[in-house]
Amino acid sequence: MKEVAGDLAEAISAARERRNKDQAGAYVHVPYCAHRCSYCSFVAIAGLDGEEAYFQALGREVRARALEVPGPLDTVYFGGGTPSYVPPQRLSGVLDELAASFGIAAGAEITAEGNPDDLDEARLEALAVLGVNRLSIGVQSLVDGELELLERRHDSAAALSAVRRAARTFGSVSADLMIGVPRQTRETLRASVTALLEAGVGHLSVYLLELEKAPRLVGLRQERPELFPDDEEMAARWEDVDDLCREAGLPRYELSNWARPGQGSRHNLKYWTGAPTLGLGVAAFSFDGVTRRANSGSTTEYLRRVNAGGTAFVSEERLEGEALLFERTMLALRLAEGVPSSELEAVRRLLAPADRERLADCEEAGLLVRERDRVTLSRRGALLSNEVFAVFV
Secondary structure (H helix, E strand, C coil): CHHHHHHHHHHHHHHHHHHHHCCCEEEEEECEECCCCCCCCCCCEECCCCHHHHHHHHHHHHHHCCCCCCCCEEEEEEEECCHHHCCHHHHHHHHHHHHHHCCEEEEEEEEEEECHHHCCHHHHHHHHHHCCCEEEEEEECCCHHHHHHHCCCCCHHHHHHHHHHHHHHCCEEEEEEEECCCCCCHHHHHHHHHHHHHHCCCEEEEEECCHHHCHHHHHHHHHCHHHCCCHHHHHHHHHHHHHHHHHCCCCEEECCEEECCCCCCHHHHHHHHCCCEEEECCCCEEECCCEEEEECCCHHHHHHHHHHHCCCEEEEEECCHHHHHHHHHHHHHHECCCEEHHHHHHHHCCCCHHHHHHHHHHHHCCCEEEECCEEEECHHHHHCHHHHHHHHC
8 A cells, every 4th residue: 555655646746747847838719610510519600700709808818817827838729610710810919918928938839720711822921920830721631522521611622722832831731631531432531641741741630530529420321321431441541541641751649640750739749748738718628737627618608707707617627646647647648659667557556456457458459568668559559549548537
């Protein structure tokens, strides 16, 4: 019992030391977009109705939370929705508020998500002038028939043109693709990946289509099940992506993300390493290293709460002791660098007997590998990561 208590104290101390060295980042949710796509499960509003009131509330929220995390911020991420859809001066105003309240570090990573149909030369230049230095483009597919079923507003030619323009303007460009799109085949997915790599992206995020979050596609699957892949086929497509990216010099650094050296998302790494993040706007989440808070997911309620008191928190969860360590271990295993062997052993001794046995089974099955005093998910382990993560939940 003393050994376990000592392991817990040592692991908590190590986590706290790492946290104290981390600079904070800010996520800003911009809910506006031109059209809500068939697979979208995010808090999003089609059109710009209420835009001015929303950005005024964002400014109030920034000022009210000025002491929540230490500055200066070294990452700012505008997500959505579609940040590229709103007038660039709206984003510039938020950056000004963040700079005044927290400071923004020299060399900070400033990311904005965008859709190809917004990204003409003028909009790209305006984003660069206001300080954005990394663009994340929602492509999803480069096959017109697949884009049609996702209800995307761009076609493949427009998407490739936007990516090429962005690559000329920004030093760091990421693109999103999806696995499991109706009508998609291994060949069409490989073609989409290859075309994006040739167009100049330095970062690729590839996500599985989650039908439970896309109710407008559920009916199509019931009518045309042959358009949708099974789990084995989804895994094969993920492996194809992994092969193509690695061969092109973009190794996988997280379960769904591949990047050229130095072009990984510094902001998203904060979520996977437990660094402090300030979540601003409707449905945004914040984490200070111990406490996770969630803003209201209703735009109307978000505005009401911020205008009344400056914040819009509707829930709070404090992670301490074993719960914090188990989450940190699970998130760290998402990364290609994994966790130090010594840390995993300390956490192992804190697990319930049944979970220790399940962890041993994962190792025996080859889902976890040890190399140079670190433990990482194997390639098969990445595909079956939920089997490993269940040990820590």
